[in-house]
Amino acid sequence: MRKLDRLPLSKDAQSRLESRTKQIREAASDHEDDEQRFLVQKKEAQRLWAQENTVAFLEIEMVLKRMAPDEGRCMYCQYNEGSAIDHFWPLAVFPVRAYDWHNYLWSCSVCNSNYKGDRFPRDRNGYPLLLDPTVDEPRDHLYPAPSTGQVRPRTCKGAKSIRTLGLNRGMLCKDRKAAWDTAQKVVELYARYCAEGNGDGAGACKSDLQRHPLSSGLRDLLGILKTPGAKHFIGPRCLAALRDHPEIEQWVQPAGQEAASQPTLAVDARNATR
Numbered sequence: 001m002r003k004l005d006r007l008p009l010s011k012d013a014q015s016r017l018e019s020r021t022k023q024i025r026e027a028a029s030d031h032e033d034d035e036q037r038f039l040v041q042k043k044e045a046q047r048l049w050a051q052e053n054t055v056a057f058l059e060i061e062m063v064l065k066r067m068a069p070d071e072g073r074c075m076y077c078q079y080n081e082g083s084a085i086d087h088f089w090p091l092a093v094f095p096v097r098a099y100d101w102h103n104y105l106w107s108c109s110v111c112n113s114n115y116k117g118d119r120f121p122r123d124r125n126g127y128p129l130l131l132d133p134t135v136d137e138p139r140d141h142l143y144p145a146p147s148t149g150q151v152r153p154r155t156c157k158g159a160k161s162i163r164t165l166g167l168n169r170g171m172l173c174k175d176r177k178a179a180w181d182t183a184q185k186v187v188e189l190y191a192r193y194c195a196e197g198n199g200d201g202a203g204a205c206k207s208d209l210q211r212h213p214l215s216s217g218l219r220d221l222l223g224i225l226k227t228p229g230a231k232h233f234i235g236p237r238c239l240a241a242l243r244d245h246p247e248i249e250q251w252v253q254p255a256g257q258e259a260a261s262q263p264t265l266a267v268d269a270r271n272a273t274r
């Protein structure tokens, strides 16, 4: 998971959301009992959401995809293609936030349906114990374990997020491990091409490292590079290449500015000589 910037919505879309929220609140305005009011709001929010098919939502999905890693991947796991809006504060538990732009994330069906669902751990003060990548800096709560492809928690919020979202499920760990290993080899190859004066080869390496999934592997590499234990996780050739080529650090781009197409590995890093 990585930090993402929330982009603004048009006034029309924002006003559509506000009118829906008003509708949900007004549906329960006659009820003074808290539980009854909640049940009516929930029913109304579920009814509206089930039939939601407006132009405003085409725009909302488009903006969410632009905010997402690689223009459309899941904001939680970062590897699967996103397919639907996730209510960070679940609709069934917090119906008045069903139409809150700041409550929308773009999620894959596995993270959304198989893991998070209506689960929403909170601390004793009611604050979420779940990472929102548009609010939290995930690196403050999670760190990569390159040898296994797992992510490890730094905080209680990180630990709850790993558990609730299934961030260490098998396929994700395999993908992360592959991205980590291949990114190292492509970094080494970049340094070799530079030394040989092969500009095209070096350019192809740069392009590959800026695309999914190697961009995630590179991000992890750079995160570990400045830690005291870097030499235990990063191979010596890759370590030397990263230190000799500080320009590589500039290649990590914010979401929304990555190459949108699939990687076209101009070099087969698996065959690269070490």
Ligand SMILES: [Zn+2]
Residues within 6 Å of the ligand: 074, 075, 076, 077, 078, 079, 080, 107, 108, 109, 110, 111, 112
């Ligand atoms: Zn996902």
